[in-house]
Amino acid sequence: MASLKSHKLLVAAIDFGTTFSSWAYSFKHDYDKEPTQIIVKEWNSGIGISSKAPTTALIRPDGKTLHAFGYDAEDKYASLAQNNEHKDWYYFRRFKMALFKDMTLSRQTQIEDESGKKMLAMKVISLVILYLKDDLQKELASKITSAFSFEEEIQWVLTTPAIWNDKARSFMREAAIEAGIRNDQLLIALEPEAASVYCRHIPLETKSSDGRTSIVPLCPGTRYIVVDAGGGTVDITIHEVMEDGNLKEIHKATGGAWGGQEVDEAFKQFLINIFGNPVLQKFKLDAIDDYNGLFRDFEVKKRKSSPDGTAHLAFTLPVALLEIFQSETEETLTDVINQTPFAANIKVLKGNKLGLDSSLVRSFYYPSVRSVLEHLQVFYDNYETYGISVAILVGGFSESPILSCAIKDNFSSWKVLVPQDAGLVVLKGAVLYGHDQSTIVTG
Numbered sequence: 001m002a003s004l005k006s007h008k009l010l011v012a013a014i015d016f017g018t019t020f021s022s023w024a025y026s027f028k029h030d031y032d033k034e035p036t037q038i039i040v041k042e043w044n045s046g047i048g049i050s051s052k053a054p055t056t057a058l059i060r061p062d063g064k065t066l067h068a069f070g071y072d073a074e075d076k077y078a079s080l081a082q083n084n085e086h087k088d089w090y091y092f093r094r095f096k097m098a099l100f101k102d103m104t105l106s107r108q109t110q111i112e113d114e115s116g117k118k119m120l121a122m123k124v125i126s127l128v129i130l131y132l133k134d135d136l137q138k139e140l141a142s143k144i145t146s147a148f149s150f151e152e153e154i155q156w157v158l159t160t161p162a163i164w165n166d167k168a169r170s171f172m173r174e175a176a177i178e179a180g181i182r183n184d185q186l187l188i189a190l191e192p193e194a195a196s197v198y199c200r201h202i203p204l205e206t207k208s209s210d211g212r213t214s215i216v217p218l219c220p221g222t223r224y225i226v227v228d229a230g231g232g233t234v235d236i237t238i239h240e241v242m243e244d245g246n247l248k249e250i251h252k253a254t255g256g257a258w259g260g261q262e263v264d265e266a267f268k269q270f271l272i273n274i275f276g277n278p279v280l281q282k283f284k285l286d287a288i289d290d291y292n293g294l295f296r297d298f299e300v301k302k303r304k305s306s307p308d309g310t311a312h313l314a315f316t317l318p319v320a321l322l323e324i325f326q327s328e329t330e331e332t333l334t335d336v337i338n339q340t341p342f343a344a345n346i347k348v349l350k351g352n353k354l355g356l357d358s359s360l361v362r363s364f365y366y367p368s369v370r371s372v373l374e375h376l377q378v379f380y381d382n383y384e385t386y387g388i389s390v391a392i393l394v395g396g397f398s399e400s401p402i403l404s405c406a407i408k409d410n411f412s413s414w415k416v417l418v419p420q421d422a423g424l425v426v427l428k429g430a431v432l433y434g435h436d437q438s439t440i441v442t443g
């Protein structure tokens with residue numbers, strides 16, 4: 001196969017995810033020495049540094065310019081809301097899935113922001129890509145001191161889910177072009193392919209020789225299933241390692257909308273069961289800052305849940321939520337909880353805290369975990385057809401031991417591997433793919 005190596009000075013990738021997004025890059029001269037030497041954006045989350053930021057966009061009332069992205073967008077919108085100045089602003093969260101669900105997707109497709117205001121999907125997405133592109137270029141400008149223009153020297157890569165149709169993929173390409181990325185400098189990488197490319201570069205398998213354990217890459221002939229479990233979708237593909245180290249696609253990507261945000265959705269449903277939808281809606285409308293805070297707290301806490309943990313997870317209930325609840329009902333919170341199906345699994349604790357049994361938090365995972373297991377079962381049951389011996393779990397949701405242990409327990413003859421920083425594998429793999437597109441051989 002002809003070499004598909006990039007001759008550009010550097011490769012920059014944008015992973016535009018359902019829940020989280022980020023950018024990363026690497027220079028060609030670094031790639032040639034050590035491919036995994038990739039620089040990833042560091043976002044300030046307010047409580048620490050994180051490699052991804054929430055896919056949240058705050059667009060000014062002019063409907064044309066983006067004011068902030070990520071954690072900054074969430075914080076700025078909350079402060080606007082506090083002063084009741086937010087009504088004319090556009091606030092978009094987790095909007096990527098709208099493209100997946102819309103079969104009539106076109107340049108005219110509109111999406112709704114959190115308060116129901118409409119805007120062209122193309123506008124929102126191109127503004128986000130523009131932001132990420134400019135942010136990356138600003139960092140590069142501070143690193144590259146020579147006078148030459150490096151913009152032409154960038155190979156851009158944008159990731160899309162493999163289960164998206166051609167329409168959705170070309171929609172993303174158009175949005176990137178609108179954001180100022182030249183068509184001939186742009187590659188669209190399929191998320192599980194990018195993940196697979198990255199996994200070719202990192203040691204994965206452990207082998208015992210002479211009583212010692214060494215780590216070796218997957219050997220030729222190995223067929224493995226890549227499970228990219230993100231926030232929105234779980235994408236599944238099967239690849240085989242060839243003699244020359246390249247990859248052959250054995251089965252086209254399949255999957256569905258069973259990502260980590262289903263867990264958040266289950267938590268929201270749980271809150272609705274206790275407080276009722278009108279109270280939760282009013283809470284969101286009146287105190288968006290506290291509303292976001294509750295879900296950010298859940299994001300942190302849910303990552304602590306394990307398949308066999310027994311500890312309670314305590315959530316501080318925002319005062320605003322309790323006040324709205326009390327203005328709507330005569331009953332106490334304990335009375336209301338006692339009427340729900342999970343009364344035995346919740347405790348009202350001192351200091352406006354709710355203690356949730358770990359088994360209850362685990363139950364929030366079950367719908368999405370069940371869907372993933374059902375989907376994988378077919379590939380597991382048909383060894384003669386697929387010949388899979390290894391499963392590589394990537395994507396942020398794979399970092400959950402509840403998901404990875406369920407896969408290990410149910411498919412015990414597979415060797416299940418979860419690379420370090422599983423949530424960054426797609427992004428880093430997209431950079432590697434930009435340097436050398438020949439790694440995946442289709443068919």
Ligand SMILES: Nc1ncnc2c1ncn2[C@@H]1O[C@H](COP(=O)(O)OP(=O)(O)OP(=O)(O)O)[C@@H](O)[C@H]1O
Pocket residue numbers: 016017018019020021052096191229230231232233234259260261299302303304394395396397398399400401423
């Ligand atoms: N340790 C963890 N335990 C449980 N869930 C986790 C953990 N780490 C990340 N997640 C979840 O993984 C999801 C984010 O994964 P990722 O960043 O790969 O998704 P994404 O790229 O935004 O989505 P997609 O690829 O579907 O567009 C979120 O739902 C997040 O809550």
Ligand SMILES: [Mg+2]
Pocket residue numbers: 015016017018191230231395426
């Ligand atoms: Mg992703």
